[in-house]
Amino acid sequence: MENNDGLVQNSNAEPFDKEKWAKQKREERKVVYQMIDDAAVAAVSSGEKFQAFLNIQAQFDRYSASNALLIAHQCPDATQLADFAAWKNTGVHIKKGACAINLLEPGQEYTNQDGTVKTSYKVKKVFDVSQTTALQKHETLVFHDKKLLLNALVDHRPCEIEVSDDLPERVNVLYQPADNKIYVRQGTDAEPLFRGLAQEIAKVHLKQKKLTCCNPAFTAYSVAYVLCRKNQLSCETFRFDRMPAEFGGMDAKSARQELGTIRRVSNVMIGDMNRVLDTHDRKQLQRENSNREER
Incomplete structure (x- = not known):
């Protein structure tokens, strides 16, 4: 006999309730938007939190400044993110008690x-991968030599670059505007x-794109930090313990704009570099495959 108990239960x-x-x-979005505002104000008020934002922006360079703020606020050590279904599809499970990281995802236009x-x-x-049963990150870091990184940085330079012996001590x-x-x-x-x-090229982008920021020198300095960290170069000389005076008392909207400008310029420069680095990596892989076939 056919069992209809499930149908009866569903009907009850x-x-x-749409x-x-x-x-x-709506309430969920409201909480997340408030989290972004709070994180933005905190980032421009604290060198430690500001640097945490830059670290996340370097790790997740394609993410918006708002999502970088959300990650830095909820999981500042994040390295690899995926939703529940994506982790499950790779055979990885979420650890018991792990709290989800809330991000904003674009939906439909209206x-x-x-x-x-x-x-x-x-x-x-x-x-984050640290919240899962994965033994190690799935992504593999690619290291490039410094000469290649320099070539990639200047390949799409927005102005001329000249050698000079007449620079200040x-x-x-x-950059001379x-x-x-x-x-x-x-x-x-x-x-x-x-x-x-990286710092001076960032200044050129700020000028040419007419981007608004309260302290262009500090913005360019921050962009340089993002690029150095992104490319596994030393960041020991960077200091964020003294924030610009212009950041004092800054409201959430202004803070988001400042951080968004850093993200926009660094994203342009990373994109320019990646076009060179990706081409190099493809050619290198082709050479390696060709050498293996010849053996």
Whole structure:
């Protein structure tokens, strides 16, 4: 005989309340938006929290500044994120008691009452690899030599770069807006050269793209830190224990704008570098495969 108990139980179940569900989602988004505001204000008020934001932005360079703030606030040591289903599909399980990390994911576009088109957002719950049963990260870090990194950094340079022996003392790289050129001290070692070029190229992008920030020098300095950390270069010389005076008393909206500018410039520069590095890596892999076939 066919068992219809399940049908009877389902028929007695409470009907789906769309309005209640929508209200829950609105409240969920409200909590996350407030978390972003709080994290942004904290980031511009504390060198430690600001550096944590930069670390996350370097690790997850494609993520928005808002999501970087959310990660830095909820799981500052995160290295690899995926939702429950994605981890499960790789045979990895979430540890018991692990708290999900809330991010914002773009949804559908809609037209506002004033005719502007906007994007709706929904809360997406993800977990870091440290919250799973995975024994190690699935991603493999690729290390590039310093000469290649320098070539990648200047390949899409936004202005001319010249060698000069007429730079101020202890200055290895300098952008001169009047000449629209970056001057480099001859004989500068690779790592300080990369740091200096990254910082000065960031200044050029800020100027050319007419991006607003309260302290362009500090913004460029922060971008240089992101690029150095992204490319596994030493960050020991960077200091964030003294934040710019302009950051004092900054509200959430202004803080988000400052952090968003850092993300925008670093994202452009990382993208420019990746085009060179990806091409190099593909060619190297082809050579290695060809050599194996010849053996």
